[in-house]
Amino acid sequence: MSMAEYKGKVRNIQDTPFGYTMSVIGGKWKMVIIYLLAENQPVRFNDLKRQIGAITYKILSSQLKELEADGLVVRKEYPQVPPKVEYSLTDKAETLLPLLEELCEWGVKNRGV
């Protein structure tokens, strides 16, 4: 299916596959998280927080939960003290990486133009 099939039917972008994609990667920090995970997975919660810097625990937590709910991130909890949790990407997330690169490249070529 392509956008062409939505001709005359699109009422709200949120209802299209495009809208789904945007909801999945549109969060303010999601791209950063996916990218950092792609580089270092699996990553622990605090490592992620440290690597990003300007994000609060609450936001990082909520974004990770959404990514997990959308099937992009796997959360693995180790039952020990102190707690240990590791995050990694799913195959679904891996298929998104080339697309994210393209979005990035388009931005490079066109921002400030």
Place this chain on the structure above:
Amino acid sequence: MSMAEYKGKVRNIQDTPFGYTMSVIGGKWKMVIIYLLAENQPVRFNDLKRQIGAITYKILSSQLKELEADGLVVRKEYPQVPPKVEYSLTDKAETLLPLLEELCEWGVKNRGV
């Protein structure tokens, strides 16, 4: 440049080329507008409103202004009574279309998975 060059430097996705791309196409109706323009350009204001349906004049107007400011849409005004304005896509917007298709296709393949 790729996302790889942001390793260790990314603090906020909004500051990256990716963030720029998202700001340009992330509006709730922007993709729909771009898509409709691609199919029928040039399009008049009320035609666009009619084709979309569930959007108010104000929102359509504001989204078009943002798209114009981002260099994706050209607004051509005809000095006549009653007023006539036509909108069409710039070359910059045309280069975005394949990417939008890909985002759409990823959504088709992965939503509900």
Place this chain on the structure above:
DNA sequence: CTGTATCCCGGACGATACTG
């Protein structure tokens, strides 16, 4: 016909303190 003015709401995002 093509908009703008005004007022408003909800949801994403955030700062800070606290907890098992």
Place this chain on the structure above:
DNA sequence: CAGTATCGTCCGGGATACAG
């Protein structure tokens, strides 16, 4: 270490009325 609770802010988006 890995979060949650609480409270707050900001802004995209919207309803309705009005304007050139």
